[in-house]
Amino acid sequence: MTNVNRLWDEAYSVSSLVSRTVRSGSTAGVPHLSPPPRRATIADVARAAGTSPALVSRFLTGNQRVSEASAARIREAVDRLGYAPSVTARNLRLRRTGLIALVVPYLDNPLYSLHATGAERELAAAGFLTVVCSTRTKPDGSYLGRSFFDTLGAGRVDGALIFPYQEEVGDLATLRAQGTPIVLIDRVPALPDGIARFDSVTVDNEGAIFNATSRLIEAGHRRIGLVSLREGSLSGIPRFVGYKNALRDAGIELDPDLVALGDGSDVGGASLFAGLLERECRPDAIVVATTLQTRGALDAVRRRGLQVPQDLAVIGYRHDQSVLWPEIPTYRYPGESLGEIAARMLLRRLSGNEVGDILSETLALEFVPSSPVQTH
Amino acid sequence: MTNVNRLWDEAYSVSSLVSRTVRSGSTAGVPHLSPPPRRATIADVARAAGTSPALVSRFLTGNQRVSEASAARIREAVDRLGYAPSVTARNLRLRRTGLIALVVPYLDNPLYSLHATGAERELAAAGFLTVVCSTRTKPDGSYLGRSFFDTLGAGRVDGALIFPYQEEVGDLATLRAQGTPIVLIDRVPALPDGIARFDSVTVDNEGAIFNATSRLIEAGHRRIGLVSLREGSLSGIPRFVGYKNALRDAGIELDPDLVALGDGSDVGGASLFAGLLERECRPDAIVVATTLQTRGALDAVRRRGLQVPQDLAVIGYRHDQSVLWPEIPTYRYPGESLGEIAARMLLRRLSGNEVGDILSETLALEFVPSSPVQTH
DNA sequence: CTGAAAGCGCTTACAG
């Protein structure tokens, strides 16, 4: 009672404060329209410290020794003038941009925010800014080759972390040939002869789907369905191979009627999943091999009122920690680690140290027995 | 049958292609370790075209007329040399960075990818790169004042789109005083005397929650619960005000026992929602005022086996199009529009044209009767 | 340890 009354009061007082400020604000002048203050330069600091720009630069970069007496005067001048170096000027001089691109298929697909989180943290620590850009438009998913290169071509960034598509291979090679180091994320396209490998951090989707399928086989299932990405998709192939190999290892013949492939959307996943259930000889277990398809599949499960795992065993795929209903086991995609490790790999390349031939790392997916969220 | 057989073959052939290339790749040399080719400069183009750098610059920027004869020679030289201007040099000369910051609370919260999508599209079209950064760390949600300013302070970017927190007001004013134009997104903090208003694009949460509550009242409910953000939260206040006003307008007394406020997480939302159901005099309808809390609330609904709206009417809140189960009506947050409109507003400021006093716009939330996803 | 000078690659008055 008291609690909410206080809240009520607060709501009133704060919102009246807002309106009051709004009113006075609109007549109080507009600070950010006044000419932006000229920022101090390194020459200003040198003058104030009674020394040369060169010495100030040496002090600031820490590249060379500076006497303690000079250092003290420079430090004082920097503080007094509120000096901050011009990153642009430094970049021009050092012939770099300080920018790293993170190239994802879709900006508006929340799945990629994990990679951004992991990458951004590492890159920021090394003094780089992360620029996220996308190669696809949402409506038709067509390749934005041009706009992709308008953004990244020819030294626009110092390096790039890229989710590749098969059709982009040539453009990636071109970008690299122009001097932009690249680390591929998530998957690796097939490389035509003459194109050397790229550094990469990939995810063991083949292993995850192999394990998921094997798990269901061990649980006694024989008719195991697969909902996954359509053929020809770079991410679809290893998933299908994992499924196929698990069946083969168990001596189970692959039944094409139990394989439903399509795009990676939740709506599509729901259709594919529902389609499997309408087959003549219905599967008694299904592996769903992507995050959104898993969401869609669960929607189909709910609409039909199926009990899992009693009526049907399902193992899904997930990127994040969000609640699944009904709860099912999943393999969890290590998005944040992917971003982080790819970033570190790129930083090694940029360091200029010889880091050897080709760097590559493959991350496993973690098995999550069921939804991790507890409500009580 | 044929379909999957083909797929199977393809999987084999492609994966053998990959391994083959891998092997040859590792001995075939490493193109991106060879010294990056020196990029052509404007001087190179001028020489090749038999003219001066100044004229090339005029042609490229389009700022001044160039004779058709010169234009043709320059065009040819640009193509032949594969010339691309150095953005860094141009930026230094023009005293800008070409960068706009999008500052969100958490990088790893997918809710913000919508804003990024909308903003990035607009800013890219105007030649700016969008840099996403966050002010909070996930673990404890504390304010990263320092790192925030390390990234954005003093001319690091040409402008910023910022999700503000109340405690950041002083820092925002400082940033603006240093000459960085700012547009606030989503909400506006209370401004102490002496701090002028900021441009802003906000969302009418008060209106949405008012409408949601009124809708339930019109449907005949009297005991209406609220699950929302805790007091003191910038986004929590308008929501609470909307709820309160709807009750007041209907002549219903606010019962503090029906108000459950907490953080915005799904787990928290589930607890708050479940808590409401355990009150002595249980609500017969509940408004859930944030996206993640809505997800959590639905989890609680499912675990208790409640039928909505028969056992309990619920109106929720959502950012995206993902499937909700059970399906409930929601108010949809216009994230992409927010990013888009805020970006355009900032671009107007940057254009240097006098755009008047303070710009502000408030977007309504759209009522979505139930989950938009269809499985068939 | 320190300073004068050159130069990173552009753009834009200034002068023709």
Next chain:
DNA sequence: CTGAAAGCGCTTACAG
């Protein structure tokens, strides 16, 4: 319409 020159703000050999 065109060119020579200065300058954006740094860093770094070069010389002391």
